[in-house]
Amino acid sequence: MNLINEISDSDPEIAQAIRNELSRQEQGVELIPSENNVSKAVLQAMGSIFTNKYSEGYPGKRYYGGQEFVDVIEGIAIARAKNLFGAQHVNVQPYSGSPANHAVFFALLEHKDKFLGFSLTSGGHLTHGSPVNFSGREYQCIPYEVDKETELLDMDEIRKLAVREKPKMIVSGFTAYPRKIDFKEFQDICDEVGAYHFSDISHISGLVAGKAHESPVPYADVVTTTTHKSLRGPRGAMIMCKEKDRLHDKYHSESKKNLAQLIDSAIFPGLQGGPHDHTTAAMAVALGEALKPDFKEYASQIVRNSRAMADELMKNGIKLVTNGTDNHLILIDLRPIGLTGKGKLVQDALDKAGITANKNTVPYEPSTPFNPSGIRLGTPAVTTRGMKESEMKVIGESIAKIAKAPEDESVISRAKSAIAELTKKFPLYPGMGILK
Numbered sequence: 001m002n003l004i005n006e007i008s009d010s011d012p013e014i015a016q017a018i019r020n021e022l023s024r025q026e027q028g029v030e031l032i033p034s035e036n037n038v039s040k041a042v043l044q045a046m047g048s049i050f051t052n053k054y055s056e057g058y059p060g061k062r063y064y065g066g067q068e069f070v071d072v073i074e075g076i077a078i079a080r081a082k083n084l085f086g087a088q089h090v091n092v093q094p095y096s097g098s099p100a101n102h103a104v105f106f107a108l109l110e111h112k113d114k115f116l117g118f119s120l121t122s123g124g125h126l127t128h129g130s131p132v133n134f135s136g137r138e139y140q141c142i143p144y145e146v147d148k149e150t151e152l153l154d155m156d157e158i159r160k161l162a163v164r165e166k167p168k169m170i171v172s173g174f175t176a177y178p179r180k181i182d183f184k185e186f187q188d189i190c191d192e193v194g195a196y197h198f199s200d201i202s203h204i205s206g207l208v209a210g211k212a213h214e215s216p217v218p219y220a221d222v223v224t225t226t227t228h229k230s231l232r233g234p235r236g237a238m239i240m241c242k243e244k245d246r247l248h249d250k251y252h253s254e255s256k257k258n259l260a261q262l263i264d265s266a267i268f269p270g271l272q273g274g275p276h277d278h279t280t281a282a283m284a285v286a287l288g289e290a291l292k293p294d295f296k297e298y299a300s301q302i303v304r305n306s307r308a309m310a311d312e313l314m315k316n317g318i319k320l321v322t323n324g325t326d327n328h329l330i331l332i333d334l335r336p337i338g339l340t341g342k343g344k345l346v347q348d349a350l351d352k353a354g355i356t357a358n359k360n361t362v363p364y365e366p367s368t369p370f371n372p373s374g375i376r377l378g379t380p381a382v383t384t385r386g387m388k389e390s391e392m393k394v395i396g397e398s399i400a401k402i403a404k405a406p407e408d409e410s411v412i413s414r415a416k417s418a419i420a421e422l423t424k425k426f427p428l429y430p431g432m433g434i435l436k
């Protein structure tokens, strides 16, 4: 069943847009750290007839009939996630990362309860307490920052803040932090002040699964992750948690539910209706791929690639936040090259050369989130594509040249040729480019 040909016949306009997007992905290099290229098997599961099914509830406890095969895929997805991450309890139904995080707040906190989250400009996510997000509007967020000099998390400051504010929950895990996170230290602080530890590993879950970053699962009460970033699955999310509520007597003494039940009921019926079964099927496939030995190789290559690109950028006079990286992500600070607030200009110049990246705030951003002073890069997608350190050098050099002269068309066009040359050698979905 070649689905694109079906679309070509029934809806040529959409088919053309899909073909165009495929060439865009194939001809450029994808450096948005939250993106990746899923396998054809994951794509096929996503496009499967499981999208036809409704299955409110959980395996064995559904509201509608005809669930025998949905229960199979959801059961397998849960078992594989438990196996991969060593989690006690897993919920694979969240529609995406933001709804998963919403469910955690909904399960653990009451309206206006206080929690600690990483500030958005320093690298936190919207759902970690931004004032425009539910998390900042319905709950009281006390943001923590990185150290101004080192740009690293200052665990002593976080501890002092926690002791002073006595939050009910502390969020660890970020969206734009290029260094390792000490989850045990976060847990120690949570234990000290009697707070829930909620770890959001959306960005790094592929590294955690592939043992290229420490896991928060042994420590944190609740861990969420999107499944479509470095984990390389379909768009969706999972919540992993301990069975028992460590702080039951302090915060939920009136409830008969344990932690796993609080989380499950926050997702359904608390916030969602029927799960996306086609996504669950694709998630099971992706988790199966992540359990294979070569996933570890992929995860460690992501970090090697990231370091190689970071070194090349710095060698070419580009300042990086924290002066390097330990993970899949690099944050360029444009201020030292006179481009404060010019992230958008550089992003657009990179786009013209076939390099897809995103503008990003830097810690203590002097400009605005829409015109920030940084560029965020990441290596999961190019690593999936098979690129290694030598390709990272070519890409890093091109980025450095463009960043230093974002309005020089000849620089951009030379970089564009170098990128086109490179991507030709790494076909993205071999065989899919010759669709009618």
Ligand SMILES: *Cc1c(COP(=O)(O)O)cnc(C)c1O
Binding pocket: 034, 096, 097, 098, 099, 101, 125, 127, 173, 174, 175, 200, 201, 202, 203, 226, 236
């Ligand atoms: C991407 C991300 C999310 C949100 O995921 P969506 O699927 O876009 O809703 C949540 N938390 C972190 C840390 C993320 O990086």
